[in-house]
Amino acid sequence: RKFMAEPYKTKMVETIRMTTRQEREEAIERAGYNTFLLNSKECYIDLLTDSGTNAMSDNQWAGMMLGDEAYAGSVNFFELEKTVREVYGFKYVVPTHQGRGAENILSQIAIKPGDYVPGNMYFTTTRAHQELNGATFVDVIVDAAHDSQNEDPFKGNVDLKKLQDLIDRVGSDKIPYICVAVTVNLAGGQPVSMENIRAVRELTKKHGIKIMFDATRCIENSYFIKEREEAYKDKSIEEIVKEMFSYGDGATMSGKKDCLVNIGGFLALNDEALFQKATQLVVLFEGMPSYGGLAGRDMEAMARGIRESVDYYYIKHRVEQVRYLGEKLDLAGVPIVKPIGGHAVFLDAKRFLPHIPQDQFPAQALAAQLYILSGVRSMERGIISAGRDAKTGNHYYPKLELVRLTIPRRVYSYAHMDVVADSVIELYQNRNQITGLEMIYEPPVLRFFTARFKPL
């Protein structure tokens, strides 16, 4: 068989049930055509996100029984710290409740008003914290990343000329760090090559600019390096992760993805002065430096999840299961982002619904219609997620208007992937019946979480 079978067997099940079309039409109406506002029990196959929705292993659950819930100096903290040092290679670890907790602290300790933070495409919460601290985010990703049909194997790469131009334009003292996301979520889960990371290190080192990784999906990135970068095909995932991060000064991590936990994250740093600043803030926002908003048992589960995540067969299956879904859709002519990403298949809503202008929110409409047809929940990653330009007040109009079918780790089977594929293909065949939406409630920040719409 082309795709490997699951490298695990099931020991516990959580029943899911199909709803009726009538129930789903009522539910999406109540949710204002925003899939974020649906209840979990209204969703049959929930592909909203891979964040916190992953299945833990028996080893991780066993670790939950070993929570040292001491207020300070928990055994589990030292286990987490040891694991981050051994697997990722960073020196200091500040646990946080999830990725945003780390982004909040890093942005506050490293950014001063008027700074510029370059990055390989924006991510919603990452940019929000950078802007909250007075920085301007500057997208320095390769142009190919904004083209859903470009099949470059490393579309997450940094465009070194764009980075150099920014340095020349604003001066390196205005650039505290570059945020290198491995993989790039909104480009379609696209990886950064080791060669590019090395080149970014070389360029930034000359100007005293730090590299801070967004490590959220770093294992998927490592798998793509092993699969697509000749020099790494015989390296282990663990060797690749270690080398990747050796070129950086720190990382923010949402453990809810590649660390295989339902809650958790951390800020990792090598610089002691920055670490000291981080510990001063963590007591304000997350708790003690030795628990960062997490119970001891959560830190134990995260430490064990990190160890499991570098297992080759685990990550091979994970990436291949996503590829399986993507290839079925591609074969049926459904427009998707290529190459297929590590954590999700992204539908290209502009090409799926060319008759709907972007300011009638095609991706939002497509996600709502997919739910009505099949109970499959997906996430809008287009103009609504992009938000408004703080200066002009106008929508950002991203080139990529996408619907993300995000596959949780170790949760769904290939049969579920077939159900998703069949329903997307059916929707594609009837795409001309889909109409645009009007936004009837728009929150001021990160609007995609709670905005409401109605069909035009």
Ligand SMILES: CC1=C(O)/C(=C\N=C(/C)C(=O)O)C(COP(=O)(O)O)=CN1
């Ligand atoms: C690349 C990246 C993310 O994808 C991310 C969160 N992503 C979510 C929730 C998602 O659905 O993609 C975050 C924020 O992590 P958090 O959701 O606060 O644990 C940071 N970086």
